[in-house]
Every structure is written in C-alpha cells, then in structure tokens.
Amino acid sequence: MSDVPAGLPKAWTKMLEGLKTWSRIYSPWAIHFNSGSCNGCDIEILATLTPRYDVERFGIKLQGSPRHADVLICTGPVTLQARDRLKRVYDQMPDPKFVIAVGSCATSGGVFQGCYNVVGGIDQVIPVNAFIPGCPPRPEAIIDGVVKLLRSLQVKKVTEKTG
Amino acid sequence: MTGPHVEKFIVPIGPQHPALKEPAHFEFSVDGETVTSASVRFGYVHRGLEKGAENRNWAQALYLLERVCGICSHAHSTVYALGVERLAGVSAPPRAQAIRQILLELERIHSHMLWVGVAAHEAGYDTLFMYSWRDRETVMDILESFTGNRVNYSANVLGGVKYDLGPAQADSILSGLDYLEKRLHYYLNVVNNDESFLGRTRGVGTMTTEEAENLGAIGPVVRASGVHRDLRVDAPYLMYADFPVTMITATAGDLQARFVVRIQELFESTRNIRALVEHLPEGELSVRFPRKVRAGETVSRIEAPRGGLFYFIKSDGSENPFRVKVRTPSLRNFMSVIVGVVGHQLADVPMILAGIDPCFSCNDRTVIVHREGSDGSAPPSESDSRKDSSSWSKP
C-alpha cells in the first residue's frame, strides 16, 4: 500500500494511515541482504526462523523480492562489489522502508575496517534505522532489534527515511 | 541459426534466501542438457583479508582470520595459531591442544548439521531442515556455555586457549552429546532408508574415485567417492595422534553418499569429544608468546569441516606477519566442480554444487547458462526454477 490518496475525508485518511501502520507492525515483510559478511550473522538470522526462536510467530516474514519488502535486514561490511547492488535493492523497495544493520561489520566495518575491498558499514551506502551490534548478535538480539523497530513505528518515533 | 542464448537460473544452495539477486558468478555452457564447459567468478565477499593481516600484528591477525568464515571460524583460528606457534618455536600446552580439538569437533558437528538442514531444504524437505537446525541448537548451547559465544568463539590465543573446561561444562557437553547421538541415528536412518529422500539423492551427481583423485577434491565429498584423504589421519595435529578418529569413506560417490559420510563422521566426532573430555590432560591453558616471531616460513594444514584448510605463513622477524596465504577447502572443491561437471547433465549441477558444501563466504549462487542454438525463450522465473529443482534431482 503506497501513499494514502489525497483529497479524502479526514476520517478516512486517519483510518487508512492506521491500517498501513498496523499492517507494517504486525506483519512486516523482510528481505535479507548479505553485503559481504562471513555468514556468521546470516546463520544467526536464519536461526531465527528455526523452531527455538521462531520469528514468524511475531508476524515477520522473510521473503525474496525487494519490491514486496518493508524491512531490509542487512549484514556485512559492504564490499566494493556489493555496494551498487545494495543501493539497487534499497531503491527497489517501496516507501516506507526501513533498514536494519545486523552485526558489527554492518555497523562499522567491524574487524575489516581499513581493508582495501571494504566500504565499512551499511550506513555509508544507505540510510539505516536500527543497528544491532554483535559478532554475531544472538538470534534473540536480532529479534529484539526488529521488534524494537516495529514498536517505535507504533509510537511514530521513527522518521521514515526515503531514498 | 541462433547464437548461444543466455539463460539465468539461481542455484538453490545456501541459507541465504534463494531469491537473492546476485550477479552471475557460475557460468555453464550446455549442449542440449549436457554441460560442455564451466567457469566461475567470485569477489562478492572479497574483503582483502590477506593484505589486512600484513597490516596487523600477529595477535590482531588472529581475530581477523577467525572471521574468514562464520561457520568454520575456529578452524581458521586454529590453523593460523598452530602455524604461527610453530614458526615461533612455541608449543601450546596439552590441555590447550585438547580443548582446541574438542572445539574443532564441536564445530564439525554444527557445520555438518547445518549442511544437512540446508541441503534438505533445497531438496524440498523443510521438515528435515527444521529438525536438524533445532537439534543443532544443542551444539550451539554447548559452545556458548563453553566459550561465551555461539559463533566466532574466539577460543584461541597465540600460545594456547582462553577458556577452561570445568566439571559443570564437561557434564553439559556429555549430556548434550547423548541427545545428539540419538538424533544422529534418526538422521542416518532417514538418509539411508527414506524412499523419497533416496529418490532425490541416490545416483545424483556421482563422482568416481578416479575423477575425485584427479580433480584434487578434498573433504567429505572426496571421501564419499572412496578416496582416503583426511588430514586428521594422514597428518595428525593437536591430539589426533593420541585421540584418533577413524576415516569414514563411502564408495558410491553420489549425493546420498555425501550425506551418509557426513553423518557418520559426526558419530566419530562425538566419540572423540567424549574421549577428550573424559581424559582431559591437566596443566596450563597457555604459554607466553613473543611479540615478534622469528623469520621463517611454515605450511599449516588442518581438516576443517569442508576439507583440508591450507595456510602458508611467512615471517620476516617483525611484529606483523609478512604474508598469510589462505586457501580454503571450498575453493579447491569449486575447482573440482567446474572441471568435473563437464559431461554431466545440467539438472545435476545444483545438487553437485550443494554436495561440496560450499562455504558461502567465498561463493555466489547465481548461474548463467549458455545454451547453443536455443530459440531465445525467456529465462525461467524464480518460482519456475525452484519448481524444476525437484525434477532436476530425480535420477
């Protein structure tokens, strides 16, 4: 659902905005992107789908296409080859969109800061809404970060960053 | 006549979501359905580690190299530590060596179970994926209670290890292993007897003993083809001479054999860990390590979960490594795939690639197919290619 059409009665606008927010909070569709990580974070993200953590019970659905995604969950220190692709994936996502940087590498480059093929941190390429540090962060920490982002949507603390 | 038509399909391997659109990195040319040539292009995860190690001191390089790969990080850390210790003329105490070996075998368990789950997922068995990853959590718990982290345990220091094994941890390891062994029997039963599983794995992607030898493949995939190659037995390191493992091989060389070999290896791993925990040598955890390592060159090799891991380390007598060369087993096995896949059916390719258990830190998963004389029809959509994947793997 994109922007609420203009020219509607105020009550309708308010209801549609609420519906939009409700659907984003209660069933966000997420896409996962690896910008060059060692896969430690990616394994822990995948572990959140498995029975012990079962992130899907929170309504979070990990799916494949950027064009259907509300949330971009991104790992890795952004290698030079990955940079353009990351930007492209971000641009393909419809507004409003949110970016979560998972792991120390995604936050700042981690141990790879200063290496020649690494940009060093997702926020060097696209705007980031939430950082989840750790090397790698535990599945609980990842879920916690995502849930916190969603809850902040509820209280409208998050400024929606458009591209 | 139409020229070669380029189709793209995504090789369904890896825990990364298969719809991840990555640029072409495997390229196959086909004639009909038979692969005529193959090539590969990496770089997506290239971070410049080898150069990075030269700009850090010996201890800092340890933390860097641990993160070559999140799945086998302790293997990288250990092979580096062993090599540098040898250069420096330092020997880690026996208790440290035993703890390193326990962690290596625990890592093997988590890595093979991860692969079983992922390969099952790609063959369409999400239940097996969920089961194996749930059971894998037992290993993650053990690793966490031992080292404080589930991944990237950072247990090594140059000269030994950081973490000790107390009686409480020993108990949790042993009871965790009891549970795992029961589950491993279940998985072995599935891979040996489940009809639909066999239909997708028996006779698929077969590599003969001779092919495996000539291609220089390594790890469980080559042992599944009957080649006796395992560094823990051929060139024992740490405590493998006193606490040996039996080499597990199979002769069929197909995908089913690769499942069987990996699961049976895990029985060897649990046995090995039990023996080490029950007879852990007393003593210190580490010894002093010099800041500068004397000049020299060394080759350090250990058997990581995917095969032999090769490090060449050169010191010029300073505080920083002069050169650290990392050759991962996956790279060696990719080479065997791109040569060995020629002549096989295109349909076998995804499963052949999955069978080598590629470490994603050095591979991408999109494939470009060059098809001679095709009518230029549109490339398969993502859902189409996944639908086809189940029919590809039928013998």
Place this chain on the structure above:
Amino acid sequence: MTTETLLEEAVQLIGDKAGGQSVPEPGRIDLTVEPARLLECVNALTTAHWGYLSAITGLDLGPQDGHLEALYHFCQKAAVLTLRVSLPRDGAVVPSVCGLIPSATLFERELMEMFGIVCEGTPDPRRLFLSDDWPQGVYPLRKDFIVPVPANRPEKGTAE
C-alpha cells in the same frame, strides 16, 4: 609409506630438473625451479600421481629485494613439496600449469590479479576476486600497494 619416503620419492622424480633444495621444516621440501622447467616438474609429479596441487602462493619479497615468487604446493598425505619459482618484479611470467592440472585455473587467476604475475597460456585470464572496475595494473598483494586510509567518516546518527 612414511613422510620421508614420500618426499624422497618426489625428489627422485624431479630433483634433476630443479635447482636448489631446502628443508624449511620437518615434512616439507622446497625445490627451486626455473620458469622454463616448471612444466617438466609438474608433469613428472602428475604422471606419477604424486600428491595433488593444494595451493599456489604468491610472494612479494619486497621492493628492495626486487623479486616475486610463485610457490606451487603439492601435498601427499603429510608430505608437502613446494616448487619455488623466482620471478622479476617487472615482466613476471610463468607458464600455465592448466594443461596438466585443469583445475589450477582458479589458483592462477588469483595469482595474476593479486601479484601481476602472468600465467602464460592460462585458459581463463579474467579476474577472480577483484571487481572489473578495480584499476588495471594495481596488484593489492604487492608490497608497494599501500591500502588507502579511509577518509574521516562524517558524523552519522541513527534515525531521529
């Protein structure tokens, strides 16, 4: 067969084609080989099925030394035989071993892009790890490639 026996076997196969011989550590032998004789040595090893090519290491001995080296590591059980080929920094050329060991192509591609050593006759000369827009003639693992220090990062904050 013991490791020593394996190594003796290897030396017997190619000792006459190689120059100097050294033992850097137990279980290893290094043989110096001229580029022109590399293929003969590799052929002798592969024909006799002695080991497999485990890795090719590139070395830059530093601008003062003026030499590069290509090390071909062959492994058989616990024995490691290394063929060392010394090359000038400018115009470093070795013959490709892919005719004898087809799967060496990935090793050679890495050697070429990282050190600027040309493997003559290699079937696929494309880059392996570096992106296509990485500048030509810049070889990251050479000692004279200094990794650029990242510019001061601008102040970044989380979303308000």
